[in-house]
Amino acid sequence: MKKEVTTLKKIAQILEISISTVSRALNNHPDISHETSKKVKDLARKLHYMPNMFAKGFRQHKTNIIGVIVPNILSYFISTILKEILLQAEVNGYRVIISETNNDVKKEKEMLHTMLQFGVDGILMSLSKNTVNVDPILHALNQKPLILFDKVSNKIPCTQVIIDGEEATFNAIEHLINIGKKRIAIIKEFEQSYNSERRFQGYLRALKTNNIPIDKKLIVSTHDISLKKGRSLTSQLISLKEKPDAIFCITDAAAIGAIQTLKKFNIKIPEDIAVIGFSNSLNSTIVEPKLTTLDQPGKRIGEIAMNCLVTEIEEPKEHLTIKTIEIKTNLIIRESTLLSI
Amino acid sequence: MKKEVTTLKKIAQILEISISTVSRALNNHPDISHETSKKVKDLARKLHYMPNMFAKGFRQHKTNIIGVIVPNILSYFISTILKEILLQAEVNGYRVIISETNNDVKKEKEMLHTMLQFGVDGILMSLSKNTVNVDPILHALNQKPLILFDKVSNKIPCTQVIIDGEEATFNAIEHLINIGKKRIAIIKEFEQSYNSERRFQGYLRALKTNNIPIDKKLIVSTHDISLKKGRSLTSQLISLKEKPDAIFCITDAAAIGAIQTLKKFNIKIPEDIAVIGFSNSLNSTIVEPKLTTLDQPGKRIGEIAMNCLVTEIEEPKEHLTIKTIEIKTNLIIRESTLLSI
DNA sequence: AAACATAACGCAAACGTTTGCGGTAACGTT
DNA sequence: AACGTTACCGCAAACGTTTGCGTTATGTTT
Structure with a gap:
């Protein structure tokens, strides 16, 4: 079951160069000669090198994970949105963690907490039916980019994507x-x-x-x-x-x-x-x-929500972005x- | 946007004890006196301490994430399964990353790779329509527990959960x-x-x-x-x-x-x-x-698949578990x- | 009183990666 | 010949957590 895992260290040892050089070579750092770069990359491929995401995320405080919280995954409309979210996430190099609240406010709060604890880079969320106390959400919004879609609330100052x-x-x-x-x-x-x-x-x-x-x-x-x-x-x-x-x-x-x-x-x-x-x-x-x-148009909602989130993650502003995007429908x-x- | 984050170190400094003691206190290690333990936990709560999952996963080579790969999330049947997977995951303390292949074999392979690279603890998977080359899946199976459900293949020696x-x-x-x-x-x-x-x-x-x-x-x-x-x-x-x-x-x-x-x-x-x-x-x-x-009964499938996977993750065997679970239907x-x- | 067991805690290494800084050699410039 | 530049690379620290082992103080046994 367990497999020998190749690390930068191993590559460095084999090639008799330093770990930093290996790291830089793989990240296309200009300081590295084309020759060494090629050697490193070849060996990395040969040994099926996979960067340890945890060491990486640990280092750079970025997980490339986006959390999605929805009331009910069984809804066809929600599924449509999710489908597009998954697609856009992939395009932008993110992975998606999905959680369901089943319209349970307590669970909603827990999921939010778990996601933050987990270190997601941002959150996409559709409120549950009877969310009255928005404090947990405000708290989350204070820590990471958060965007609401479909089921939203005007008590929360953030980007919101809805149908008109x-x-x-x-x-x-x-x-x-x-x-x-x-x-x-x-x-x-x-x-x-x-x-x-x-x-x-x-x-x-x-x-x-x-x-x-x-x-x-x-x-x-x-x-x-x-x-x-x-x-x-x-x-x-x-x-x-x-x-x-x-x-x-x-x-x-x-x-x-x-x-x-x-x-x-x-x-x-x-x-x-x-x-x-x-x-x-x-x-x-x-x-x-x-x-x-x-x-x-669930597709449009998912697309817009995801892209807004990616923007907010990758180009952080000082102040919160507050805007409501209303999508026309036929x-x-x-x-x-x-x-x- | 950015928030001061509390770490073990910070707690240790304030309490003027060592980091290890703080860690052990929070993990209920027997070596720690009840008194210190309480002090630590109180302060941790007060400062909203959240363990850094990346440092944690990095250390113990466990992510508590399970990867799910399905052909199409829009299918009601699949959604039912997913719903139960999410529930069971939560019960067992796992988070779930979902990916869609849209019956694209190439994407299927990519997703598998990404998930492994990401360090998921196990994989739940429903094959896409025209998966003929099962090598990538065998390769994955060699690294992490993997369970197939619904769309399965007898060319893959692993636990499979299907409808009869x-x-x-x-x-x-x-x-x-x-x-x-x-x-x-x-x-x-x-x-x-x-x-x-x-x-x-x-x-x-x-x-x-x-x-x-x-x-x-x-x-x-x-x-x-x-x-x-x-x-x-x-x-x-x-x-x-x-x-x-x-x-x-x-x-x-x-x-x-x-x-x-x-x-x-x-x-x-x-x-x-x-x-x-x-x-x-x-x-x-x-x-x-x-x-x-x-x-x-998508619910049953999700439930069984998830529980089998958790077992395989937490009680690893030397040899691969090969069994097919057929669920009766009405x-x-x-x-x-x-x-x- | 000597020897030992126990409880409670600290030290330091380790996980794999990134990165600022510094170093060396080779070359070109005055 | 002395200096500056450039290209390339290594050192070592840092991220936050866990954990084996060592240490101290205290209590217990002979």
Whole structure:
């Protein structure tokens, strides 16, 4: 199992030169003659020399590891982001440690601590659902570059990368209005959800802009949005005296639940009630009718977040970088809002 | 940004004792008096002491990092495994570095190299689709504990954790036979896919056991199984003179494609043609009719793989551990095979 | 009282790498 | 001939931690 490991020392001994020369040769230091440089490199290759990352990281206080903390790895959207983060990390010569909080604030704090202790060069993080005390994060931010994505908080002064949910929702609602819908319901989360709240703002603005009165009965909220909640809240909506003629859900899962319930009660989609989701998840094209939804470009988020982080790591500023990058998104129109006129 | 960092040295200076004593105190070495031990620990806490992992790993040649290499992180099944790996890693005090190969053999080799160079304590790996040259993996296996899961190869002498696809498929096919199906088609991958091949063996055995002749026209293969391929291969199947009365797909995605095509041609599911998939993915309950499928307990795989690896790391043997752990799975019967008799 | 055991701690080396500084030789310049 | 320059290389310290061994003081046994 154990293998003889080649070090600079060994190479130096064989070649009868000093360790420093070997080190410099391998790092292309100009002080080394082309001849020795070549000898060293050849031997290093032959002996399968691998620099000991620990000695290296130990010396130069740089680990080339980036920590990523997300609530739930099972989410397709998150996976998309992770995929791109991994790619960009590789391109930039970093490795990635991933941790999951499962929306547990205590764990979130622990993971943050572990990562710092481990000496990551920077942190990419998506907050868990009920992070109220941001002190641990501020503390981390004080030590290493940290960037928030998707699930963010305006209480934390750092670079944040998010989807422009406000405008996205605005467009989606206007699309519903354009196809003649007037009683547009929304299924959302409670106020503490940043994303939900922004989407709700877009909903309100679209209605206001188009002079449609706001009916509080058409605004329903839940703590844990899901397919099941989509179903139950939809039952609630269609039992109203004045039914909605469209339902906007801040999540594809909820939208699919809505569709299932509507079909169960033989309500025609989109003629009677149109449905829009949010995410452009895989399921949105499997469900029938296919779901109109808002694309969530996870790739872009991952790409931007990672590149911002690398910049902050490699070009450290005196003061914290505070900026919010909002990524525009597209409405993908499918059968659930496609009126065949 | 930079923060004063507390080291053993600093604590030692303040307390006017030696560094070794501080180290031992924090590591609960018996040589240290309870009194000093307490003083040290108190001060350490007060100064937010964090052991420098690099100095530590450097000293004891142990990183407490485990490398995970998978073909594609976007797969729900893989995500499930990863989720459990992360959990078990945390429980056992390890951190996890994840890399994606995207089924690129060259990248696979690189990742392996990087991980070894980085000094991971062990590797968990799922092979990419077309890994033929296993030398790099053998080389890695020679240096550190390595365990394969899901996508494995019998050319590599190590612990392997897989789903018992043979028996699973056998059960699925027998289920089809039990509901009266006789011309059972299979949509699979070409021979080089280990998993596909094992499932195919189960298919053959089930037919043989039940004295059903094998019709080669009902066996279709592809290199890249997917939803689209599920569609096209199904069109191919239903254009046969003697149509199948059931289709078994080695993948949920392909099965959903099959369902879509069957519906398009107004073929009744399951009366005319029944469909079974493999994975119990999220989509399998969204599609209509809901898909009968085989559960893939990713959680179990992740759990077992991780625990085996930890054992191999912490209790090293002289010889390589060679064993294959096959996890049984359940048939989940849903509408796509539910004949309402 | 001598010999020994024990508890508690310090010394110093070691892990593999990087790097500032200094040194040597060879050459070119006045 | 004396000096400056350049190219190339080695010495040794440093990073923070662990650990074998040595040391001291104290207590215990004969």
